[in-house]
Amino acid sequence: xxxxNHQIADLLSTRKKxxxxxxxxxxxxxxxxxxxxxxxxxxxxxxGVDFFFVGGSLITNYAIDQLIAAxxxxxxxxxxxxxxxxxxxxxxxxxILLLSLISGRNAELLIGQHVIAAPLxxxxxxxxxxxxxxxxESGKLTTVSYISxxxxxxxxxxxxxxxxxxxxxxxxxxxxxxxxxSGAQFPVTAETIAAVRAxxxxxxxxxGGIDSYEKADNALKAGADVIxxxxxxxxxxxxxxxxxxxxxxxxxxxxxx
Numbered sequence: 001x002x003x004x005n006h007q008i009a010d011l012l013s014t015r016k017k018x019x020x021x022x023x024x025x026x027x028x029x030x031x032x033x034x035x036x037x038x039x040x041x042x043x044x045x046x047x048g049v050d051f052f053f054v055g056g057s058l059i060t061n062y063a064i065d066q067l068i069a070a071x072x073x074x075x076x077x078x079x080x081x082x083x084x085x086x087x088x089x090x091x092x093x094x095x096i097l098l099l100s101l102i103s104g105r106n107a108e109l110l111i112g113q114h115v116i117a118a119p120l121x122x123x124x125x126x127x128x129x130x131x132x133x134x135x136x137e138s139g140k141l142t143t144v145s146y147i148s149x150x151x152x153x154x155x156x157x158x159x160x161x162x163x164x165x166x167x168x169x170x171x172x173x174x175x176x177x178x179x180x181x182s183g184a185q186f187p188v189t190a191e192t193i194a195a196v197r198a199x200x201x202x203x204x205x206x207x208g209g210i211d212s213y214e215k216a217d218n219a220l221k222a223g224a225d226v227i228x229x230x231x232x233x234x235x236x237x238x239x240x241x242x243x244x245x246x247x248x249x250x251x252x253x254x255x256x257x
Contacts, residue, residue: 005127055084065092081095104148132175136180140185
């Protein structure tokens with residue numbers, strides 16, 4: 001068994017306290033071209049990507065182990081599982097976002113899948129990051145909304161989102177993930193992020209619909225600690241350096257203060 005550790009959790013907590021922002025790239029195993037993947041990984045590390053989130057709501061080609069092996073071979077960037085279900089657990093990952101879908105009322109994704117995963121996670125020794133996952137309405141039906149069989153929280157009701165996040169924090173969840181979903185038409189609003197930031201003390205992860213420097217900057221200014229980009233990079237490779245530049249610029253401002 002691997003020795004229990006809190007390396008990623010401590011890193012997220014420290015960066016939040018320092019007000020330093022992080023950039024995570026979400027990798028869907030179904031959409032990775034393994035012939036060009038090593039070059040992409042080297043490029044991503046050179047751009048300053050902080051984390052790779054690995055997984056998705058629906059995976060038809062199980063290549064998570066190959067993907068993580070390539071990340072470890074070609075970069076020093078942590079590979080963190082972003083599981084859609086308990087079958088997406090891969091012990092070679094550096095950590096796992098153990099997601100509890102607290103925005104919905106599907107018991108399987110609140111606790112059911114976690115009961116199945118718990119003994120596997122304990123045996124693997126992988127670092128577990130207990131995370132409250134909040135799906136926010138994004139202007140269109142997303143894969144995660146359909147697969148999870150849940151209704152997203154209203155994008156124009158920041159108070160509801162903030163109270164839900166606070167309940168998650170009180171239940172002991174160590175991170176809050178606000179997600180508009182893959183292929184979102186609209187990202188999580190700055191008002192919503194700011195409301196959650198004013199309510200909880202946990203690191204806040206924000207993803208879905210962040211497809212420009214401006215949208216990333218808005219999320220960071222509102223209080224996001226980690227920006228997650230996935231589909232946007234697949235559709236526009238230039239987005240990776242654009243978002244990386246935004247995060248770097250934000251962190252450079254801290255150094256001048």
